Amino acid sequence: MITNPILPGFNPDPSICRAGADYYIATSTFEWYPGVQIHHSTDLVNWRLVCRPLDRESQLDMRGNPDSCGVWAPCLSYADGLFWLVYTDVKRLDGNFKDAHNYIVTAPSITGPWSDPVYVNSSGFDPSLFHDDDGRKWFLNMVWNHRTDSVGGSPKHPAFAGILLQEYDADAGKLIGKPQNVFAGSDHGLVEGSHVFKRDGWYYLTVAEGGTGYEHAVTMARSRALAGPYELHPDTFLMTSKDAPEAPLQRAGHGQMIETPDGEVYHTHLCSRPLPGLRRSPLGRETALQKCTWGEDGWLRLAQRGLVPDVTVESPDPESRRTPPVAVRRTFAGERLPDEFQWLRTPHPDRLFTLTGSALRLHARESIGSWFEQALVARRQEHLKFRAETTLRFEPGNFQQAAGLVHYYNRHKFHFLAVTWHEQLGRSLSILSCPGDWPDSRMEFPLKTPVALPGDGPVDLAMDVDGAEIVFSHRIPGGEWQRIGPMLDASVISDEGGRGEHASFTGAFVGMAAFDTSGSAIAADFEQFAYMPEEG
Structure with a gap:
């Protein structure tokens, strides 16, 4: 069938x-x-x-x-x-x-x-x-x-x-x-x-x-x-x-x-x-x-x-069987971006990302939601329940630099778990959320205080989406996963969220993003990305 x-x-x-x-x-x-x-x-x-x-x-x-x-x-x-x-x-x-x-x-x-x-x-x-x-x-x-x-x-x-x-x-x-x-x-x-x-x-x-x-x-x-x-x-x-x-x-x-x-x-x-x-x-x-x-x-x-x-x-071929969905983990060891990923708008992706042989390196450009040069590489959300994980190496030097894991629809519908920099805490985690605020695209910051990150090594980031709910988590590689921030509304990352069904025509993406509004195009290395569906 x-x-x-x-x-x-x-x-x-x-x-x-x-x-x-x-x-x-x-x-x-x-x-x-x-x-x-x-x-x-x-x-x-x-x-x-x-x-x-x-x-x-x-x-x-x-x-x-x-x-x-x-x-x-x-x-x-x-x-x-x-x-x-x-x-x-x-x-x-x-x-x-x-x-x-x-x-x-x-x-x-x-x-x-x-x-x-x-x-x-x-x-x-x-x-x-x-x-x-x-x-x-x-x-x-x-x-x-x-x-x-x-x-x-x-x-x-x-x-x-x-x-x-x-x-x-x-x-x-x-x-x-x-x-x-x-x-x-x-x-x-x-x-x-x-x-x-x-x-x-x-x-x-x-x-x-x-x-x-x-x-x-x-x-x-x-x-x-x-x-x-x-x-x-x-x-x-x-x-x-x-x-x-x-x-x-x-x-x-x-x-x-x-x-x-x-x-x-x-x-x-x-x-x-x-x-x-x-x-x-x-x-x-x-x-x-x-x-x-x-x-x-x-x-x-x-x-x-x-x-x-x-x-x-009924299909034309009664012998055909549909291939079930499977988890996909990418290490970015090849010379080209895996087929399921896309980016936004520009025909010059080399300004947004390169493949180093061991990581997907995003060259942080304009703010998340920019209509010109946005360093965001993502794949389609294909299941109502899934988990996504990535490993990030990123050393921000000021609060205008951020990189991390994003659940994205457009400039006014996204949830972004980001590694950034804080004046008192240094390298830290923050959540940038835009829950459908159109036309102003004003963000909310569900973490009242950013979470400090120890050391300067890699950090694992994850999101779990179950229908209308999204929860972020993080860990230092080798440690235990720790939930970060409150449960957020994943349903707004949809056609009907924000402006509604007659003004939003795409769909939810999950992926990796980086921005540097200071203009220095800092690099963020994503060493792996996993998408794990939990149902069809």
């Missing part, structure tokens, strides 16, 4: 394609670098991260991008012996404008080399590329209308002004002809995330609607002509959890259909798993997969009937 989510943790807006017997899913990465995650599978059950293609300055530079901007809703396709990746780099979130720039890159293999980008347009976000069977290519994106007073923390329908269609000339690398607004969406509103699938002479259009919160949905329509007019599905939606508040997979929407070599149909979608009793999802928007069937009326529906997505789904 397929067990959902198939890509746990922050993996939203899944675009799926097939090349022969190989399946690939591309997901949004927002401000995290490198851009776009692509996972591979041969059975739709087990998935492995194979690349992040946007890995150099000519393709992506997000320095200065606000939180939850950057790479939105990529579309991955395979045609003409090439992989085609369409993506948006969003430069503004708040206010009436979005400043969303759309690009295309290509590669002969999923692992590259990926081309420099071709600029396409900036009329809206969530682009996709449809390869018609006559060889012509068509570019779609939602169009953003800034002429409305309905934007803000919870944007309403008028800003989402429909789906644009325009032909793309791949040889010339540009759009040709005039754009056409081909689909206004249903009455549910907030139409975005369009993908086209052709079958039996019909063009099937799926879109995301309802916003990316608890009203999210996949809406379907079809037409005999690509430019429409489109008729809505008899049920309007292909899937949604909006009327099933007890369903384990909430916020279901924004995905794409795929056909197996044997003609079976599946549809990806994003979802979230809120903490029990709370409408907060620390794991962010994750990727799930549903089996679908074609009805006699020519419409696609979930195989289990109804609109609510299932946790377990």
